[in-house]
Amino acid sequence: MTTEQKKILVVDDEPDILQLLEISLSRMGFNVYKAENIGSAKYQLSKTTFHLCLSDFKLPDGHGSELVEHINQNYPNTPVAVITAFGTINHAVETLKKGAYDFITKPISLDTLRQLVITGLQKHEQGGETEAEVRTIDINTAYFAGINDQILKYADNQLPVIIFGPRGTWKQRIAKLIHENSSLRNQSYTEIDCSDENIDLTPVDAGTLVYQNIESLSPERQSQLVKFIKALGDENRILVTSNWSEDEFMHSLGIKKTLIRVLCVGTITTRSMIDMLDDLPEISKTRLEQLAESWNKLPCKIHPSALSKLKSHAFAGNLKELDLILSKAAVNCQNQLIREEDVQLENTGFQPQLNKEMNLEKYIEEIEIREITNALAKTNNNKTKAADLLGISFRALRYKIKKLGID
Incomplete structure (x- = not known):
């Protein structure tokens, strides 16, 4: 379908803004329809099939998030983005949860508008995308199903996301999956370890920037990072990982409130293995099958006595340590059956973490x-x-x- 045939619905109660967007989008070759409130937008949606909708947040008869929800429920193949002069983090989170693919504050440049439209039209064309094209964590438990939902939700926009959780809980893997499912998947993926005082916090490459150990930054470098994030364009997105809990991060005196405001738009919290012992059989089974596939071998099974031994372990290294233990056991076992003696829990290289209940x-x-x-x-x-x-x-x-x- 050519661009001349693509229809865009623009919703705004300011006539000047409507006219400006109509002129800009018409010059790009699109057929522009206008609405000044939610009621008018719903009427036009019922009469015409649109390839994209751009809406203001503050409208005379409600909020743009209400229109987003209506479109998402009734016209799921019509992507919708919100452009507003009254943007707050709470508004952004609310709107994205309702199904918007982006939330941008005014004033908006012509380049940003063009990229916003391109992204929306790509989502329209991908309406029939198959499940195989989506990359998630392939472990069949309720916890990982929830993590996968969050991965796909945050991949669908470019707002900052901070991933909290103990060491070894796949925070980097989650960040990589958000990138791989996002519109920036073909751009660079750059990991920046904030515990290294000499590392450059402001790389120039377009793509996804992942800041690890964010809690290690000095106040001066926190200010530098805040300034950099505020100046970023649509060609970049920020993901952050922290070994702290969300509560520790939000209430720490050493973390600047300005940094919290620019980062804590989206949050994901990972679990330790101790909190997932009921899921250990399914996690172990799946990881052994995945190991076997990568080694081109038959998958190992795990004896109940070996599983009981695993359940008694403290797992200082969480999922990463479990992977190491299972890998060693799969190599050393006989006849593809992991027995109790094959499970080596000593010298895994992971130091026990402080446990507030124990000490x-x-x-x-x-x-x-x-x-x-x-x-x-x-x-x-x-x-x-x-x-x-x-x-x-x-x-x-x-x-x-x-x-x-x-x-």
Whole structure:
């Protein structure tokens, strides 16, 4: 179908904006239909099949998210994006959850408008895309089904997403799958380890930028990253991984609120293996089948006694450690059956993580060390200001610094 035949519905209650969009889109070769409110848009949708809809968020008879939901339910092959002068993170999240493929704030440049339309039309043409073209985590449990839903939801837009969770819970794998299912899948995928103080936080390549260990950034580098993110165009998207929980990240004194605001638009939280022991048989079975496929061998089965031994393990390295244990067992077992003696739980290379239920005192000490260190960094080692920031006396701070061995 040629561009002259493609129909775009534009919804906005400002006549000047409607006219500007009509002129811009008509010059690109599209047939433009206009509506000034949700009611008018619904009427036009009932009479005409559109290839794309662009809507304002704040309309006389409701919010654009309501129109997004209506289109998504009744005209699922018509992609819809929201362009607004009243954009907030909450509005963006609400609109994307309702089914919009993008949420952009005014003013919008001609290049951004053109890319927005191109992306929408591509989604229209991919309306009949087969399931095989979608890449997800192929493990049949409720937890991974939920993770896959989030991967596909966030792949469908370019807003920042931060992935929280313990080490070894496939945060990088989730980030890669978001990229591979997104419109930027053919662009570069760049991982940036924020724990490396010498690494460049501002690469120039178009594509997906994944910031690992974001909690390690100093206040100065956090400010540098915020400025960089705010200046990014549509050719880039930001994904972030953190070994902290969402609660730790959101309430840490060492994380700038400006960084939280630009990053925490979309969030995903991963689980540790200890929280998935009921799923261990299915996870182990699937991973062994996947290993066998990559090795071009028959898959190993796992004896109940070996499975019981696995369930008793603490899994400091979570899913990554499970993969290592299963790989070794599959290599060493006989007749494709993993027995108890084949499961080697020692010397996996993963150090036990602090467990607040097992050792509350050490858990509290770790939090104190982290927050005091962050407060000192934020105040350039001014102990008086750091004590005020922490809500304790100078004497108490000095005592804790000495007790906890903070340099």
